Amino acid sequence: MKSNIPIPGTLRERILNQAIKDFGTHGFEGVNVQQFAKSIGVTTGALYHHFGNKLELYRIVREEVERRIISRMEGASAVHEEPILSIKAAILVGFDSAVKLNVCRLLSEQDPSDNKDLAAILFKEILNEEMEGTEFIISAGWRASLRNVANGMNIEQSRNVLVKLLEKFN
Template identity: 40%
Template sequence: MREWIPVSTSPKGRLVLAAVKEFGARPFEEVTVAELAAAAEVTTGALYHHFGSKLGLYAFVRDDVERRLLDRMEGAVAATGAGAGRSAAVTSAMLVGLDFAVRENFLRILGDPPPGAGPDRLAEMLARSAVPPAPLLGTVLAAAWRAALTAIAGGARPEDARAAIAALRLHAPDDELRAL
């Protein structure tokens, strides 16, 4: 359970909301501390006070956005059901996640791999969804999913990215997933 929920009227909450918007639409390197502070109507000192650094704010926001993504994707896996097969469940999860990222404009923040040496929770979730669990498959699928988001952020049509992800199912029937 979450310890703190940002309140949009507090300086910390406004920083989080500004960061979600900016990091969702632009790469981390292009977003400046001054821009974040100005968008939140706070000083740069407030950003450092609450998050320690731009990377600290990014990590906080990414964690929140990624949790929302994974909730939706895990729900899609569960909702697809055993009768449809694990390949269909994984594809469904990836499509639900793509739609969420596009709708919320989280293309950049979710299109990049997680910062640092921490775990890749998306890859782990996708690996667990395969039968039997396949860590390398999760890594490959997460990379393909992130590449689709990056392509959309670069101007590709979301429909084309959806079609590319849906095509992955054609090349990974359940028997092949079990073999991995």
């Protein structure tokens, strides 16, 4: 069993669920550890007992959220055989999922734990082309649309900008 999978009803699960909400809304820099611990009724010592430090908690949360979104994106991309249609489906499902889960800020910010860009890895698998680096440009566009939402842009407007960008791929 992975050590970061919480047992339902445990303090660890409460911490992770609240961390997804707080990092999703405020990002890494916007979460104060003392206020976070207080909001769930624990001490910072208890928090550090389970996760070591803020960066480790963030790393676990970011990885978990990103894996959830990427899983949905993989499912959407698998419906299409043509790579460009697969990319478009994956991006739109990823955008909609991030908005629904309220994790736009989390997924749009630079990852301070320097995890791999799982979206770029997915896009590279879909494209399967020799033009190295395209996957990072596509991932950056997707993440920029999420940042627009996190910064207050109307969701539909941000999604429409993303759709217009994707139309350029034809």
